[in-house]
């Protein structure tokens with residue numbers, strides 16, 4: 157009994173404080189204040205009928221109006237209006253598109269002026285202003301209510317952040333801001349040692365979990381935007397009876413200590429993204445009457461104390477992936493697997509890698525260097541062109557050469573830095589680069605629905621998604637282990653935005669999500685990529701029906717596209733991007749058979765501190781010459797496969813084909829023709845073939861320094877294409893074998 161009494165005292169100190177109501181007249185200044193309140197609240201029904209003779213301290217209390225006085229001062233003001241709350245609004249409202257409406261006070265209302273007036277009631281211990289249509293940010297001057305014990309402004313249209321100043325309300329026992337439009341992080345409430353009841357339900361608060369004092373009895377944070385793990389600190393909340401954190405986006409495991417908190421009676425964790433299995437040996441406090449863990453991503457078997465409903469305990473566990481009872485109300489196991497995204501730390505094996513090979517080296521794009529680069533490149537191209545022309549021994553007349561140079565200058569093979577970013581994007585029909593919100597990523601993938609799962613790479617999962625404007629995208633989810641993101645990551649992402657080219661799978665944007673409270677995982681980077689729908693060059697070369705589509709002119713166009721993509725990576729950004737993992741699987745084709753390189757080298761820093769962006773740059777530059785020639789070699793391998801239609805799976809196969817091509821080139825046109833993919837028979841000019849084979853063999857040179865530059869390859873392929881076009885247009889198609 158004694159226990160019960162002390163418990164009641166602890167929970168409701170205000171009952172005692174409010175009990176003695178003193179007899180007396182309200183001071184004239186506070187009377188005036190109440191009239192002002194009436195006016196500022198725009199004369200709500202509940203405050204009507206007040207006259208100069210109204211004795212406010214003796215109004216009969218009602219659920220909608222209560223004024224309590226002590227020593228001629230108002231100590232409680234409770235006004236409950238009849239305006240609806242944001243959640244009852246027919247259209248969803250958020251703090252950003254809020255506008256004054258029927259359900260709010262008029263445009264004339266100033267919440268700041270209103271609180272200025274209210275703070276003249278300086279002895280207030282209880283302030284409840286509910287459903288009155290208050291709108292605006294909660295003013296910082298609430299800290300002037302130095303003796304406030306209850307603040308209840310639920311069901312209004314209060315937006316913005318909760319002011320830090322609530323921290324100074326040392327006597328506050330109840331803080332109820334439920335059902336408003338508050339957003340942002342909750343200020344640190346740990347210092348409010350008297351706080352017993354917290355109800356912040358139905359706002360947009362988050363993403364981090366608020367820090368709370370461990371004397372709380374009731375914690376209600378439901379219907380917000382919390383995105384963290386449930387903090388382990390709850391294990392010290394010995395008085396906690398009710399915890400409602402439902403309808404957020406909480407992740408990670410459920411701390412098993414919640415079930416055994418000494419006072420806990422009700423636990424509502426429903427509608428989150430809580431994951432993993434609960435340990436089966438946990439025990440529940442006898443008082444625990446209600447548990448709702450439904451609509452999460454939980455797996456495994458439930459511990460016996462919440463395995464089923466009993467007379468004394470209601471348990472709701474539907475719509476997880478739990479095994480055991482009531483399985484008809486559970487999702488299939490795969491549904492809960494998407495949690496791996498946000499929660500599972502990266503595989504151990506990836507530790508030693510110093511860069512994650514999504515890849516991308518930070519580009520410092522200096523204007524001066526850029527212009528110098530463009531000029532240099534132009535000169536190189538002109539010189540090479542005349543050299544090559546000489547090498548072909550004047551077989552072609554001048555008009556042809558003229559035609560060719562006009563064409564060459566029209567191809568976008570120079571430095572696209574000269575073209576403003578937005579123009580480039582528009583030119584290739586893509587929206588400008590942008591940063592996405594997690595909501596947008598979740599929307600696009602239908603909350604990472606398993607049906608949108610495309611595959612898993614070393615880096616992370618790939619999901620197909622649909623943006624609101626209908627654009628189909630591919631979303632790559634890269635988990636980073638470090639706690640704090642290096643500044644360079646943001647710069648890396650910025651540099652990513654520069655990689656727009658007709659022949660690259662472009663990055664449309666990204667989203668970085670950091671889980672502050674998570675013990676192991678720190679952040680996930682979602683990279684939003686263009687979705688190329690028509691399969692890869694590999695698919696085309698292996699499927700005979702598709703292969704037939706690729707006649708010689710189509711193959712030339714594709715290889716030129718590949719070379720232009722590489723050329724852009726090498727020279728279109730500074731520093732160039734080399735080592736691009738070029739293979740026929742990574743050459744994607746769209747509906748018009750335009751080649752797009754995917755999986756090119758963009759690397760994210762994976763270790764914090766150990767690698768400054770500059771270091772990364774140095775290391776990169778040392779090997780870039782090699783990596784450049786490696787790209788040329790890999791392009792050669794692609795060319796061999798395109799020419800012969802044969803897939804290369806080993807170095808010996810490559811060597812075999814290379815030497816046959818070399819022989820064919822040296823010996824006789826018929827020998828070379830015999831080497832070619834039969835699907836292209838009759839569709840090529842021999843000179844076009846010969847030029848292509850020649851540059852291919854050069855690309856495959858074992859001595860990397862004698863491999864041609866990408867400009868050289870590109871020029872030869874364009875030349876070859878030119879010959880082909882001349883041949884085709886003179887009516888040769890199909891006549892030559």
Ligand SMILES: *[C@@H]1O[C@H](CO)[C@@H](O)[C@H](O)[C@H]1NC(C)=O
Nearest residue numbers: 188191205206207208209210
């Ligand atoms: C109340 O008193 C003020 C002056 O003190 C007067 O101006 C006002 O009209 C009075 N209001 C009513 C409703 O009698």
Ligand SMILES: *[C@@H]1O[C@H](CO)[C@@H](O)[C@H](O)[C@H]1NC(C)=O
Nearest residue numbers: 200201202237238239240259
């Ligand atoms: C609130 O009360 C007023 C006065 O009785 C009434 O006109 C109004 O329709 C009520 N509003 C709601 C939402 O019930």
Ligand SMILES: *[C@@H]1O[C@H](CO)[C@@H](O)[C@H](O)[C@H]1NC(C)=O
Nearest residue numbers: 247248249250252253254255
């Ligand atoms: C406010 O914006 C949200 C999306 O952010 C939208 O769903 C809602 O319809 C908007 N509300 C109004 C009243 O325009």
Ligand SMILES: *[C@@H]1O[C@H](CO)[C@@H](O)[C@H](O)[C@H]1NC(C)=O
Nearest residue numbers: 195198199261262263264265
């Ligand atoms: C707002 O103020 C203007 C003038 O200050 C007044 O004419 C108008 O009636 C007021 N509106 C409301 C709803 O009080």
Ligand SMILES: *[C@@H]1O[C@H](CO)[C@@H](O)[C@H](O)[C@H]1NC(C)=O
Nearest residue numbers: 236284286306308310330332
């Ligand atoms: C706050 O107001 C709401 C609505 O009137 C009520 O249900 C709740 O009990 C109040 N809470 C406190 C602590 O006054």
Ligand SMILES: *[C@@H]1O[C@H](CO)[C@@H](O)[C@H](O)[C@H]1NC(C)=O
Nearest residue numbers: 310311334335355357358376
């Ligand atoms: C918390 O606030 C919400 C919204 O006003 C209300 O529905 C709920 O009953 C409140 N809970 C408690 C325990 O006061």
Ligand SMILES: *[C@@H]1O[C@H](CO)[C@@H](O)[C@H](O)[C@H]1NC(C)=O
Nearest residue numbers: 251252315316317339340341
């Ligand atoms: C909170 O809402 C305000 C508008 O009321 C908006 O400007 C601000 O960006 C929002 N903050 C967050 C963190 O969403």
Ligand SMILES: *[C@@H]1O[C@H](CO)[C@@H](O)[C@H](O)[C@H]1NC(C)=O
Nearest residue numbers: 243334335357358378379403
């Ligand atoms: C919280 O959201 C759920 C579903 O969106 C809704 O049913 C419930 O009424 C909301 N609760 C509060 C207190 O707003």
Ligand SMILES: *[C@@H]1O[C@H](CO)[C@@H](O)[C@H](O)[C@H]1NC(C)=O
Nearest residue numbers: 412416435436437438439440
């Ligand atoms: C449950 O089992 C784990 C190991 O299986 C152990 O570490 C933990 O202490 C046990 N908990 C209880 C409450 O028995």
Ligand SMILES: *[C@@H]1O[C@H](CO)[C@@H](O)[C@H](O)[C@H]1NC(C)=O
Nearest residue numbers: 441442443465466467468469
């Ligand atoms: C339910 O609670 C009552 C007393 O509160 C107790 O006697 C009974 O044993 C409990 N039943 C179960 C199944 O735990």
Ligand SMILES: *[C@@H]1O[C@H](CO)[C@@H](O)[C@H](O)[C@H]1NC(C)=O
Nearest residue numbers: 465472473474475481482485
């Ligand atoms: C199974 O779950 C459904 C949905 O939550 C519930 O209505 C039903 O009572 C449960 N059945 C059992 C046997 O627990």
